[in-house]
Amino acid sequence: MWGGRFAEGPAAIMREINASIPFDKRLWRQDIAGSRAHATMLGAQGIVAEGDVAAILGGLDAVEADYAANGVDEDLALEDIHMATESRLADKIGAAAGRLHTARSRNDQVATDFRLWVRDAIDSVEAGLKALQVALVTRAGEQAEAVMPGFTHLQVAQPVTMGHHLMAYYEMIARDRDRFAAARKRLNRCPLGAAALAGTGFPIDRQATATALGFDSPTDNSLDSVSDRDFALDYLMAAAQASLHLSRLAEEIVIWASQPYGFVTLPDAYSTGSSIMPQKRNPDAAELVRGHSGRITGCLVALMVTMKGLPLAYSKDMQDDKPPLFEAHDLLALSIAAMTGMIETIGFRADRMRGAAEAGYSTATDLADWLVRVADIPFREAHHITGTIVRMAEREGVALGKLPLEAMTAVDPRIDDRIFSALSVDASVAARASHGGTAPSEVRKRVAQARAALEMA
Numbered sequence: 423m424w425g426g427r428f429a430e431g432p433a434a435i436m437r438e439i440n441a442s443i444p445f446d447k448r449l450w451r452q453d454i455a456g457s458r459a460h461a462t463m464l465g466a467q468g469i470v471a472e473g474d475v476a477a478i479l480g481g482l483d484a485v486e487a488d489y490a491a492n493g494v495d496e497d498l499a500l501e502d503i504h505m506a507t508e509s510r511l512a513d514k515i516g517a518a519a520g521r522l523h524t525a526r527s528r529n530d531q532v533a534t535d536f537r538l539w540v541r542d543a544i545d546s547v548e549a550g551l552k553a554l555q556v557a558l559v560t561r562a563g564e565q566a567e568a569v570m571p572g573f574t575h576l577q578v579a580q581p582v583t584m585g586h587h588l589m590a591y592y593e594m595i596a597r598d599r600d601r602f603a604a605a606r607k608r609l610n611r612c613p614l615g616a617a618a619l620a621g622t623g624f625p626i627d628r629q630a631t632a633t634a635l636g637f638d639s640p641t642d643n644s645l646d647s648v649s650d651r652d653f654a655l656d657y658l659m660a661a662a663q664a665s666l667h668l669s670r671l672a673e674e675i676v677i678w679a680s681q682p683y684g685f686v687t688l689p690d691a692y693s694t695g696s697s698i699m700p701q702k703r704n705p706d707a708a709e710l711v712r713g714h715s716g717r718i719t720g721c722l723v724a725l726m727v728t729m730k731g732l733p734l735a736y737s738k739d740m741q742d743d744k745p746p747l748f749e750a751h752d753l754l755a756l757s758i759a760a761m762t763g764m765i766e767t768i769g770f771r772a773d774r775m776r777g778a779a780e781a782g783y784s785t786a787t788d789l790a791d792w793l794v795r796v797a798d799i800p801f802r803e804a805h806h807i808t809g810t811i812v813r814m815a816e817r818e819g820v821a822l823g824k825l826p827l828e829a830m831t832a833v834d835p836r837i838d839d840r841i842f843s844a845l846s847v848d849a850s851v852a853a854r855a856s857h858g859g860t861a862p863s864e865v866r867k868r869v870a871q872a873r874a875a876l877e878m879a
């Protein structure tokens with residue numbers, strides 16, 4: 423395609439290091455769509471004769487059908503998907519194929535193709551995240567009253583409900599969806615027509631190609647258009663953050679599924695066994711979601727480091743933008759689907775969760791609050807009295823609610839038998855009905871709002 427200036431062909435190793443076709447063949451649909459829009463515009467502007475444009479469009483249909491049927495050949499001599507498609511087009515229609523590249527460069531072409539690909543990737547992630555939210559909200563509704571310990575420092579803190587806990591992840595995923603939506607909005611401008619770097623002398627219509635490809639408008643600076651990969655970084659940042667959330671949930675599933683916790687059981691479909699230990703049931707899918715988030719973050723870092731020292735405009739380093747993005751997208755899509763499957767099918771063990779909340783003195787704060795509310799004791803003093811009672815219960819090896827009244831009145835005579843109503847884990851969660859609190863009434867309210875936002879029946 424550029425042999426005119428050269429007397430000799432490239433070294434084999436030059437070909438190999440230069441070629442992006444092994445990975446950028448994933449852009450074939452976008453490459454054909456971009457070429458179609460460009461050719462149509464060239465015809466409408468009278469830059470290429472209508473007869474040639476018709477031949478090009480027919481030829482592109484045929485190339486597209488070939489790709490769909492047989493995939494894209496990895497011919498390293500053709501370097502990348504853009505050259506591969508043009509060369510195939512020439513096989514189909516002959517010399518007219520050579521007119522397609524008028525007023526275009528691979529620099530604006532690849533920027534356009536890649537934006538189109540990332541836009542589709544965002545749309546598929548969006549759908550996946552929404553499905554995950556539906557799963558979370560469905561299970562949260564079922565678990566709105568299921569008491570479990572809430573933790574700080576991974577030490578039992580106060581009782582919460584599993585419904586509340588799952589809805590925390592609903593909120594995180596809602597922010598992730600916002601980030602992807604914002605990335606899509608910023609991405610949706612068309613670099614086609616920037617040509618190599620400076621624009622073109624041909625009377626092109628950039629608005630027409632932008633509209634044909636579903637972009638809001640053309641970009642406004644040709645140098646920026648061919649050297650900007652912010653849209654890929656925006657995708658990767660949103661992906662890294664979403665995968666971080668998935669990883670935290672995955673980590674909790676791993677902990678909850680361990681025998682000492684036993685809060686959940688993963689179904690066979692999302693567990694694996696051990697080749698030596700017959701009793702094992704391992705949460706590998708959760709572990710891999712946790713692991714993949716490290717790789718996705720690595721992809722983000724890879725592209726940031728690739729981009730950070732590049733002078734304007736295009737440099738070949740930018741060809742390395744695609745592998746990390748494709749890798750991150752594949753890993754994220756898989757992680758979202760696996761997490762959705764796990765959430766849909768995980769079994770919650772109400773007895774184990776409740777038992778852990780009771781065993782961990784999780785209602786100690788409720789006892790202190792009761793002393794403040796009912797006995798009018800200053801909170802600092804109430805905290806101290808409660809600490810003494812917890813120490814006693816710990817020594818006796820009983821839950822707070824199982825301590826005899828006399829044992830408590832011996833610590834402070836202002837305590838009476840009304841205290842017991844404050845010490846149950848159910849009373850504790852029911853009391854926390856402040857906006858966004860863990861009370862089942864609040865959780866159900868938020869679940870209903872979420873169901874409406876997700877347009878669930």
Ligand code: ARG
Nearest residue numbers: 442446502528529532740741
């Ligand atoms: N394969 C190249 C890439 O992915 C396409 C652009 C090549 N442009 C150039 N002037 N060599 O970045």
